[in-house]
Amino acid sequence: QQQVKQSPQSLIVQKGGISIINCAYENTAFDYFPWYQQFPGKGPALLIAIRPDVSEKKEGRFTISFNKSAKQFSLHIMDSQPGDSATYFCAASKLGNFNKFYFGSGTKLNVKP
Amino acid sequence: KAGVTQTPRYLIKTRGQQVTLSCSPISGHRSVSWYQQTPGQGLQFLFEYFSETQRNKGNFPGRFSGRQFSNSRSEMNVSTLELGDSALYLCASSPIGQAPNTEAFFGQGTRLTVV
Numbered sequence: 001q002q003q004v005k006q007s008p009q010s011l012i013v014q015k016g017g018i019s020i021i022n023c024a025y026e027n028t029a030f031d032y033f034p035w036y037q038q039f040p041g042k043g044p045a046l047l048i049a050i051r052p053d054v055s056e057k058k059e060g061r062f063t064i065s066f067n068k069s070a071k072q073f074s075l076h077i078m079d080s081q082p083g084d085s086a087t088y089f090c091a092a093s094k095l096g097n098f099n100k101f102y103f104g105s106g107t108k109l110n111v112k113p
Numbered sequence: 114k115a116g117v118t119q120t121p122r123y124l125i126k127t128r129g130q131q132v133t134l135s136c137s138p139i140s141g142h143r144s145v146s147w148y149q150q151t152p153g154q155g156l157q158f159l160f161e162y163f164s165e166t167q168r169n170k171g172n173f174p175g176r177f178s179g180r181q182f183s184n185s186r187s188e189m190n191v192s193t194l195e196l197g198d199s200a201l202y203l204c205a206s207s208p209i210g211q212a213p214n215t216e217a218f219f220g221q222g223t224r225l226t227v228v
Contacts, residue, residue, distance in 0.1 A: 034216070043117070043203050043219035044156070089156065098168045099146045099207050099217050103156035 003027060004092050006104025014112050019077040021107045023090035026071065030092040034101070035064065035075050038087045047088075048075075080111045115140065117206050117220035125226045131192040134223045138185050138206030145187040146217060147179060150201040159202075162187055194227045201225075 006023045013019045023033075031052055036044035050057045050064040050073065057064045063076040077084055087108050091101040118137040126132050138145050147159040158171040162181035179189040185206075191198055201224050205217040 036219075041221070043119075043205075043221045046216055046218060049216065091156075098161050098163065099144060099205065100158045100161060100169045100171070101146075101148075101156075101217065102158075105155050 002105070003102035004090060004104045006090050006107060008107060009105070010108045010110070012110045012112060013080045015080065015082060017080050017111075019075075019080045019084070019109055019111070021075045021088050021090070021109075022072065023074065023092075023104050024070075024072045025092050025102075027092070027094065028071070029094040030102075031095050032093045033064070033066065033073050034091050035062075036089045036091065036103075038089065038106075044089060077109075080109075082111045082113050085109055085111050117204055117218055119202075119204050119220040119223050121223060122221065123224045123226075125228060126194050127228055128194055128196060130194050131190060132194060132225060133188055133190045134202055134204075134225070136187045136189075136204030136206075136220060138187070138204075139208070139218060142206035142208050142218075143185050144207040145181055145185065146205045146207070147187070147189050148203040148205065148219075149173075150203055150222070151199075156203070159189065191225075196227050199225060199227045 034049035035047045037047045038044040048059045048062050061078045066073045087106045090104040093101045120135045144163045146161040150156045161169040165181045176192045181187045201222040203222045205219045207217050
């Protein structure tokens with residue numbers, strides 16, 4: 001049973017456009033939702049994270065939108081650049097689980113110049 | 114500050130053998146987690162250690178084990194290797210082990226191929 005569902009599987013965006021990746025979860029006990037960026041041959045790098053007490057968090061061109069009632073959260077990449085081309089993973093964890101993250105299946109983003 | 118260091122980067126083993134992977138966390142980080150990444154199953158949690166104690170474990174067979182040393186370095190061991198164990202094994206360290214959940218920083222991983 002997949003705890004975190006991520007879509008789309010792949011995404012092609014033109015340079016300067018907005019990339020949107022969506023995730024949904026079932027377990028209401030989840031209270032920490034990070035996004036990771038992974039380049040080929042590298043480990044995942046923490047991009048941005050949110051807790052359910054806020055509905056939006058922005059860091060530079062990256063924004064997380066969080067909808068607690070719908071149990072959904074999304075990553076928006078504004079002004080997408082070719083250097084953003086990577087695989088993005090959403091994840092979730094719950095109190096007391098000590099960094100046991102449930103990851104989405106990943107979205108491969110390709111930003112066309 | 115140096116990142117999470119995993120060694121070796123690449124490993125080729127034969128079915129039935131055992132393997133040990135090593136992880137050095139970021140200096141000052143006391144929590145170390147291990148994940149398996151495969152194209153089919155994605156990123157799956159193996160176990161987490163803090164102060165030499167395993168605090169959480171994923172749904173993997175007993176062939177997968179780990180330990181943490183007093184300097185927070187960690188090792189994971191896979192015995193009786195199977196072809197399906199071929200994967201990228203990732204280690205992540207976190208700064209505050211006693212908090213419920215905190216930022217986790219991943220290493221580059223060890224690519225294990227079982228032939």
